[in-house]
Amino acid sequence: MTVTRSRTVEALLTALSHDLPGDCLSTGPEATAPYAADRSGSRPLGEPWAVVHAANPEHVRTTLRHAHALRVPVVPRGAGTGLSGGANAGTGTVVLDLSRMNRILDLDPHDQIAVVEPGVVTAELDRAAGEFGLRYAPDPASAAISTVGGNIATNAGGLRCAKYGVTRDAVLGLDVVLADGTPMRTGRRTVKGVTGYDLTALLTGSEGTLGVITAATLRLRPVPETTATVAAYFDTFAEGAEAVSALTAARLEPSMAELLDGPVLAAVDDAQGTDLRSRGGALLLLQCDGRAAGTEAELGAQVLRGRATSVETTDDPAEADRLLTARRLALPALERLGRVLIEDIAVPRSQLAAAVREITAIAQRHDVRIFTLAHAADGNLHPILVLDPDTPVIPDAAWQAAGDIFTAALRLGGTLTGEHGVGALKRRWLVDELGPEQYALQQRIKAAFDPHHILNPGKAL
Amino acid sequence: MTVTRSRTVEALLTALSHDLPGDCLSTGPEATAPYAADRSGSRPLGEPWAVVHAANPEHVRTTLRHAHALRVPVVPRGAGTGLSGGANAGTGTVVLDLSRMNRILDLDPHDQIAVVEPGVVTAELDRAAGEFGLRYAPDPASAAISTVGGNIATNAGGLRCAKYGVTRDAVLGLDVVLADGTPMRTGRRTVKGVTGYDLTALLTGSEGTLGVITAATLRLRPVPETTATVAAYFDTFAEGAEAVSALTAARLEPSMAELLDGPVLAAVDDAQGTDLRSRGGALLLLQCDGRAAGTEAELGAQVLRGRATSVETTDDPAEADRLLTARRLALPALERLGRVLIEDIAVPRSQLAAAVREITAIAQRHDVRIFTLAHAADGNLHPILVLDPDTPVIPDAAWQAAGDIFTAALRLGGTLTGEHGVGALKRRWLVDELGPEQYALQQRIKAAFDPHHILNPGKAL
Numbered sequence: 022m023t024v025t026r027s028r029t030v031e032a033l034l035t036a037l038s039h040d041l042p043g044d045c046l047s048t049g050p051e052a053t054a055p056y057a058a059d060r061s062g063s064r065p066l067g068e069p070w071a072v073v074h075a076a077n078p079e080h081v082r083t084t085l086r087h088a089h090a091l092r093v094p095v096v097p098r099g100a101g102t103g104l105s106g107g108a109n110a111g112t113g114t115v116v117l118d119l120s121r122m123n124r125i126l127d128l129d130p131h132d133q134i135a136v137v138e139p140g141v142v143t144a145e146l147d148r149a150a151g152e153f154g155l156r157y158a159p160d161p162a163s164a165a166i167s168t169v170g171g172n173i174a175t176n177a178g179g180l181r182c183a184k185y186g187v188t189r190d191a192v193l194g195l196d197v198v199l200a201d202g203t204p205m206r207t208g209r210r211t212v213k214g215v216t217g218y219d220l221t222a223l224l225t226g227s228e229g230t231l232g233v234i235t236a237a238t239l240r241l242r243p244v245p246e247t248t249a250t251v252a253a254y255f256d257t258f259a260e261g262a263e264a265v266s267a268l269t270a271a272r273l274e275p276s277m278a279e280l281l282d283g284p285v286l287a288a289v290d291d292a293q294g295t296d297l298r299s300r301g302g303a304l305l306l307l308q309c310d311g312r313a314a315g316t317e318a319e320l321g322a323q324v325l326r327g328r329a330t331s332v333e334t335t336d337d338p339a340e341a342d343r344l345l346t347a348r349r350l351a352l353p354a355l356e357r358l359g360r361v362l363i364e365d366i367a368v369p370r371s372q373l374a375a376a377v378r379e380i381t382a383i384a385q386r387h388d389v390r391i392f393t394l395a396h397a398a399d400g401n402l403h404p405i406l407v408l409d410p411d412t413p414v415i416p417d418a419a420w421q422a423a424g425d426i427f428t429a430a431l432r433l434g435g436t437l438t439g440e441h442g443v444g445a446l447k448r449r450w451l452v453d454e455l456g457p458e459q460y461a462l463q464q465r466i467k468a469a470f471d472p473h474h475i476l477n478p479g480k481a482l
Numbered sequence: 483m484t485v486t487r488s489r490t491v492e493a494l495l496t497a498l499s500h501d502l503p504g505d506c507l508s509t510g511p512e513a514t515a516p517y518a519a520d521r522s523g524s525r526p527l528g529e530p531w532a533v534v535h536a537a538n539p540e541h542v543r544t545t546l547r548h549a550h551a552l553r554v555p556v557v558p559r560g561a562g563t564g565l566s567g568g569a570n571a572g573t574g575t576v577v578l579d580l581s582r583m584n585r586i587l588d589l590d591p592h593d594q595i596a597v598v599e600p601g602v603v604t605a606e607l608d609r610a611a612g613e614f615g616l617r618y619a620p621d622p623a624s625a626a627i628s629t630v631g632g633n634i635a636t637n638a639g640g641l642r643c644a645k646y647g648v649t650r651d652a653v654l655g656l657d658v659v660l661a662d663g664t665p666m667r668t669g670r671r672t673v674k675g676v677t678g679y680d681l682t683a684l685l686t687g688s689e690g691t692l693g694v695i696t697a698a699t700l701r702l703r704p705v706p707e708t709t710a711t712v713a714a715y716f717d718t719f720a721e722g723a724e725a726v727s728a729l730t731a732a733r734l735e736p737s738m739a740e741l742l743d744g745p746v747l748a749a750v751d752d753a754q755g756t757d758l759r760s761r762g763g764a765l766l767l768l769q770c771d772g773r774a775a776g777t778e779a780e781l782g783a784q785v786l787r788g789r790a791t792s793v794e795t796t797d798d799p800a801e802a803d804r805l806l807t808a809r810r811l812a813l814p815a816l817e818r819l820g821r822v823l824i825e826d827i828a829v830p831r832s833q834l835a836a837a838v839r840e841i842t843a844i845a846q847r848h849d850v851r852i853f854t855l856a857h858a859a860d861g862n863l864h865p866i867l868v869l870d871p872d873t874p875v876i877p878d879a880a881w882q883a884a885g886d887i888f889t890a891a892l893r894l895g896g897t898l899t900g901e902h903g904v905g906a907l908k909r910r911w912l913v914d915e916l917g918p919e920q921y922a923l924q925q926r927i928k929a930a931f932d933p934h935h936i937l938n939p940g941k942a943l
Contacts, residue, residue, distance in 0.1 A: 129830075129832070130731070131727065131730070131731065131831070131832035132830040132831050132832050133730065133831070134830070154733050155733070175676065176676045176680070178674050178676075182673070182674060183673060186647070186651065187674060187676075189680070189683070190647065190651060199919075199923070203919050204919075205917070205919045205920050205923065206917065206920070207920065209828070209895075209896070209897045210830045210895045210896075211828040211829060211830055211831075211860070211861050211862075211895070211896050211897055211900070212643070212644060212828070212831065212859075212860035212861055212862075213639050213643060213648060213828045213857075213860045213861070213862045213897075213900045213901055214828050214896075214897035214899065214900060215636065215637045215639075215648075215687045215897075215899050215900065215901060215902075215903055215904075216897050216898055216899045216904060216912065216915050216916065217904065217912060217915075217916050217920070217921075217924050217942065217943065218684055218687070218688055218692075218924050218927055218928075218942075218943065219637070219650070219683050219684060219686065219687055220920065220923070220924070222650070222680050222683035222684065223679055223680060223683065223684050225680065226676045226679070226680055227679055231679075242735070243733035243734075243735060244733075266592065269592070269594065270591070270592065272615050272616070272704035272705075273704075274703070274704060311772065311774060312774030312777050312778060313772060313773030313774035316773050317773060367670070367672040367673070367674045367675050368672060369590075369593040369595070369671045369672055370592070370593050370594070370672075370673065371590070371592035371593050396674075398673075399672070399673035399674045400672050400673055400674070401672075401673075401674045434671045434672070435670070435671075435672050435675075436670045436672055436674075436675035436676075436677050437677055438675065438676050438677045439672070439674045439675060439676070440674055440676060441676075442676055443676075443677060443678065451677065451678060454677050454678075455677065455678050456666070456667065458660070458664050458665075458666045459666050459667070459668065459678070459681065460678075462660070462666065462681070462930065462931065463678050463679050463681070465930035465931075466679055466927060466930050467679075468930070469923065469926035469927050469929070469930050470923065470926075481678065481679075482678065482679065
């Protein structure tokens with residue numbers, strides 16, 4: 022078995038070293054080990070056989086054509102910042118690294134559209150759009166390090182989703198290479214369009230299992246004239262969650278509503294020398310944008326005042342940045358404390374406080390440390406399990422807690438992945454959410470794209 | 483051939499009359515003829531063999547289970563208001579009429595979600611949501627007569643799309659029955675969620691070829707506090723189109739920008755006794771909404787003033803309704819003049835004026851009458867061919883003009899269907915837009931859902 026696979030892989034490496042420039046192919050464990058895992062904290066067995074550093078779509082086509090013919094699994098990879106093991110690549114796989122394809126091919130301020138290669142770092146696109154008073158509205162917390170291709174592969178959410186939608190809502194069209202090396206263009210450069218099945222939406226969030234993205238046509242939107250920020254502290258996280266429900270009931274549509282629990286605030290304080298935890302057991306950061314941002318933020322503050330222990334409002338961007346720093350530094354602050362396992366459930370917005378109470382009970386039941394932050398305006402919670410930093414494998418109690426969190430999310434009418442994808446980590450629970458009929462149908466769709474099942478096997482579908 | 487088909491259909495009718503309540507099944511040409519065509523102006527050959535008036539999902543399952551086993555084509559149908567022949571059903575087909583499934587099953591103001599049956603009239607849902615200060619944001623011009631199920635089947639656009647998205651952006655989840663009668667639930671009740679392939683998006687716009695919708699979970703949004711309306715007249719339609727591009731360049735995001743050409747204004751005048759045509763060769767109706775609506779409308783008016791012959795602004799809803807009436811009555815006004823063939827191209831927003839010039843040239847070249855209106859903010863144009871009312875078949879010149887319009891749209895970077903779907907009318911051009919590889923892949927996806935190809939054959943895919 023090992024011999025057969027090895028011969029197949031040798032045939033592939035021979036073909037690739039013949040057909041690709043020398044600097045596009047890395048082999049040997051030292052070179053490939055850094056490409057074995059993403060940022061999820063999980064690791065596959067072994068290292069990939071090889072890494073192809075594609076510099077253009079032709080390299081992608083060549084790699085897939087040979088891999089398809091020889092039935093060798095290929096794992097597409099952007100910056101490797103994923104949090105679900107979607108880019109994990111162990112023994113027997115070839116990694117297709119797209120990070121060198123990092124050009125902005127077109128940025129059209131008249132059509133408010135950008136065409137980019139998959140390896141463009143998300144914040145770079147946003148910065149380039151900013152020169153025309155535009156922005157790429159999805160704002161993943163990882164924007165400074167993640168790539169557009171990875172954002173599309175996971176249909177990444179972010180801080181501004183409740184008002185502006187997730188990555189899918191900004192993707193108008195895709196250039197992809199199918200599993201057998203065939204290039205295909207989906208979608209359009211127009212705002213609207215409904216010709217045929219929406220393969221652009223189907224590919225978005227497919228985690229590299231249906232095709233490899235070589236370019237994306239993205240919608241840009243005007244940068245709002247004004248942004249106003251509210252910081253509100255609460256005694257408990259559940260009270261903060263209930264306050265966000267009250268904002269929804271008041272029919273406010275904030276562009277951001279980030280909620281952090283007390284343990285997260287304490288971790289940020291430890292890492293940054295701030296003094297947030299002493300001010301409350303939870304912090305809600307609310308932003309409103311547009312020409313009425315100040316009015317809307319004041320309305321939000323009125324709703325919060327009866328519920329929070331303190332409420333501050335600002336329309337000074339520097340002051341807002343200072344407030345947002347706590348949120349942006351939350352994950353690195355937790356990573357200092359131990360090995361993190363980041364969950365990513367979404368629940369109906371009215372169930373946010375109920376989900377918080379469930380998570381607290383689950384942490385006590387399994388005696389694990391869970392820190393929680395939430396994109397509260399769209400009901401997306403990140404319970405983050407922090408494990409012993411020296412633990413070599415994820416302990417059973419952590420898996421059980423994760424399973425209980427997913428079960429609770431489904432019971433509350435929610436979903437087990439809000440924005441990070443299924444990847445390798447959550448695959449065991451996938452059929453629980455989809456049900457057997459939909460799971461079987463999704464497998465048939467996978468086969469329609471990738472009959473030999475070479476694209477990122479063992480992830481998502 | 484006819485005998486074989488007839489025996490198969492007899493077997494199906496026997497099974498359906500045994501398994502369905504008597505009032506759910508209509509047969510005979512008098513009863514079925516009204517279900518042969520939609521509002522597109524096209525007609526199939528003959529009438530459907532039978533019409534099933536489904537009252538619940540079980541009736542849908544029963545119908546599909548038998549039709550699948552006997553390989554009889556089934557054409558799902560809502561209100562029959564489609565404009566592309568997507569619900570056309572000729573000899574040999576059975577129509578699955580969903581208009582009796584018209585209940586709003588749930589309307590949750592806390593989660594801002596509605597769960598509805600497919601036969602709910604879109605305006606009814608919007609009215610029900612309005613009791614909670616919410617609305618169903620997609621606003622097809624046909625909202626008063628079309629159903630939610632039909633809107634989803636075509637991924638209908640509407641007047642507020644540029645700011646609030648199309649139907650797809652409001653659909654969170656679907657209950658569908660697959661071709662073989664298997665029920666399946668896709669999507670979620672949460673704002674975010676990315677578990678598995680996005681079948682909700684794939685089914686939206688699939689024109690009844692992948693499954694039959696029995697319920698939809700829809701996102702509602704708050705009704706804006708204020709709406710402000712601007713009416714601007716231009717000498718020519720192209721000048722109006724250029725003015726809309728100038729609004730985009732000024733980074734305004736209107737909730738509506740409807741543009742009507744001079745011949746449409748004259749037709750409305752004839753039908754309604756108004757006096758619009760004398761005021762200009764084109765009318766732009768612009769709306770801004772939200773707490774800064776007045777400010778934004780004034781900014782829009784400033785951009786327009788140098789370009790338009792007259793500009794009027796109002797934040798009085800009654801006055802705005804009066805202005806919008808011209809737009810809403812445009813199609814009925816044209817239907818008085820002859821048999822209409824409604825095209826539905828979308829182009830990049832910067833190409834709107836170029837598309838208008840192409841359409842004018844095409845009308846002259848083929849000597850056909852073309853009236854044009856546009857959802858200008860998202861580049862969606864409706865060139866409407868008005869033919870002799872007594873013409874029994876669509877003349878070659880009209881088909882050639884339609885073909886030239888599609889070719890022009892593709893050349894300008896656009897798409898041949900903006901919001902009405904492909905249906906029966908535009909199927910001959912589908913492969914031109916998709917290309918052979920994507921067309922083949924879409925057929926494999928179709929086969930994954932509907933292996934016997936019974937669902938709405940001859941439409942879309």
